[in-house]
Amino acid sequence: xxxxxxxxxxxxxxxxxxxxxxxxxxxxxxxxxxxxxxxxxxxxxxxxxxxxxxxxxxxxxxxxxxxxxxxxxxxxxxxxxxxxxxxxxxxxxxxxxxxxxxxxxxxxxxxxxxxxxxxxxxxxxxxxxxxxxxxxxxxxxxxxxxxxxxxxxxxxxxxxxxxxxxxxxxxxxxxxxxxxxxxxxxxxxxxxxxxxxxxxxxxxxxxxxxxxxxxxxxxxxxxxxxxxxxxxxxxxxxxxxxxxxxxxxxxxxxxxxxxxxxxxxxxxxxxxxxxxxxxxxxxxxxxxxxxxxxxxxxxxxxxxxxxxxxxxxxxxxxxx
Numbered sequence: 573x574x575x576x577x578x579x580x581x582x583x584x585x586x587x588x589x590x591x592x593x594x595x596x597x598x599x600x601x602x603x604x605x606x607x608x609x610x611x612x613x614x615x616x617x618x619x620x621x622x623x624x625x626x627x628x629x630x631x632x633x634x635x636x637x638x639x640x641x642x643x644x645x646x647x648x649x650x651x652x653x654x655x656x657x658x659x660x661x662x663x664x665x666x667x668x669x670x671x672x673x674x675x676x677x678x679x680x681x682x683x684x685x686x687x688x689x690x691x692x693x694x695x696x697x698x699x700x701x702x703x704x705x706x707x708x709x710x711x712x713x714x715x716x717x718x719x720x721x722x723x724x725x726x727x728x729x730x731x732x733x734x735x736x737x738x739x740x741x742x743x744x745x746x747x748x749x750x751x752x753x754x755x756x757x758x759x760x761x762x763x764x765x766x767x768x769x770x771x772x773x774x775x776x777x778x779x780x781x782x783x784x785x786x787x788x789x790x791x792x793x794x795x796x797x798x799x800x801x802x803x804x805x806x807x808x809x810x811x812x813x814x815x816x817x818x819x820x821x822x823x824x825x826x827x828x829x830x831x832x833x834x835x836x837x838x839x840x841x842x843x844x845x846x847x848x849x850x851x852x853x854x855x856x857x858x859x860x861x862x863x864x865x866x867x868x869x870x871x872x873x874x875x876x877x878x879x880x881x882x883x884x885x886x887x888x889x890x891x892x
Contacts, residue, residue, distance in 0.1 A: 575821065576814040579766025581728040582735055582759060585632040589732055592664070593628050594620050596733075598740045599876075603844050608860045612872045613744065615737040618849050618879025623684070624805075625733050625756060625877050626650075626657030626720075632729030633718055634661045642667040645715040649673075649695075649702040651804050652681030653852075653878050654720040659688035670715065672706045678804060678882035697807075698798060721755025722812035731759025737873050738767045746869035748856040750877050751775040751784050751826060752806040754815025760875060761822035774865065775819065775826040776855040778803045778834065784811045784819060785826040802831045802885075805852030805878060827865070829858040837861055838881075839889050850881040 599614040617625040634646055645668035648658040655671040662669035669690040673682060674697040685692060695705055703719075710717045719726060733756070734747060747764050749757040757775050764771040777785055781799035787810075795810040811819065829837075834851050837858035841849045849857070856874040859865060865872065 575818050577724045577728045577762055582731040582763045585728040586732045586735055588632055596620050599845055601844055610870055610872050612860055613741045615875050617733055617877050618853050622656040622660045623880040624653035625730055626653040628732050629726035629729030630657035631661040633725035634665050641716050646718045647706050647710040647715045648718045649706040650720055651677050653805055655685040658718050659685045659690035663689050672702055680882050681880050721753035722814045727755050727759040730756045731763040733875055734760035734763040744871050744873040746772045746872045748774050748874045750852055750855045751777045752808045754812045754819055758815040758818040773823045775823050776859045777828050778806055779828045779830050781806050782828050787811050803851040827859050829855055833858040833862045848879050849876055850878045853878040
């Protein structure tokens with residue numbers, strides 16, 4: 573079997589994003605290194621346009637649409653970061669955007685999506701089929717559906733985060749990536765192995781949202797009930813049809829972290845690095861801090877995927 577994307581696809585996406593996406597900071601912390609016994613490099617996609625890596629894939633896909641398709645608009649479904657990425661990319665490219673968001677999405681993400689000029693349609697996460705809703709709206713309006721992860725252009729765009737990290741830091745032996753639907757880890761794994769096939773790619777999921785870990789153990793995609801983790805961006809119930817085969821071939825391990833470990837990682841980032849990281853963005857840091865990585869992981873790159881945290885949640889970190 574061949575992968576849905578190639579290293580050349582990631583490089584092409586990188587060329588397309590050149591001068592558009594931010595070249596994000598790689599942060600280090602001697603305290604984190606001492607705690608973990610490793611040298612850790614944090615790729616801060618929380619400082620990306622739109623506050624998350626999602627802008628990379630959204631811009632890569634929308635920018636490739638023919639002009640007439642752009643004029644008819646794009647539709648996406650998202651709890652927040654993909655919504656903002658699509659809304660911002662669409663605005664930059666002159667395309668109307670309609671975003672289907674769950675009614676319980678963090679208010680900060682809803683307002684940011686509106687601020688980029690998108691129309692928002694709300695749905696009930698526990699009852700409604702968000703993909704079907706978005707598909708229906710796209711068909712009614714003649715618009716293009718921009719999926720959150722399961723599309724070659726989306727995956728290739730997300731992979732540019734790892735490609736960029738590996739250009740900024742030499743000799744990384746382990747790459748740690750948050751896992752939701754799999755678009756980020758699929759793209760990053762292809763990028764990493766295009767640079768160095770020996771790099772170990774490790775995914776991180778919340779304990780209660782471990783659909784990819786379970787699927788790897790089963791050898792096939794399985795579904796779980798809607799999870800209630802604090803990491804709202806990783807509340808996916810089934811790995812992507814295109815992303816999962818890449819994960820099977822390129823990811824050596826999926827580890828899980830608890831919500832309490834995620835909170836501790838968020839607090840650490842604020843106090844020690846002065847960076848605000850949302851729960852989904854903190855899972856890789858939580859895996860490092862809680863000793864989930866194998867002993868062979870010495871020079872570790874961590875994709876910090878987003879920083880769009882709801883202010884009440886941020887305040888609650890110090891209420892415990």
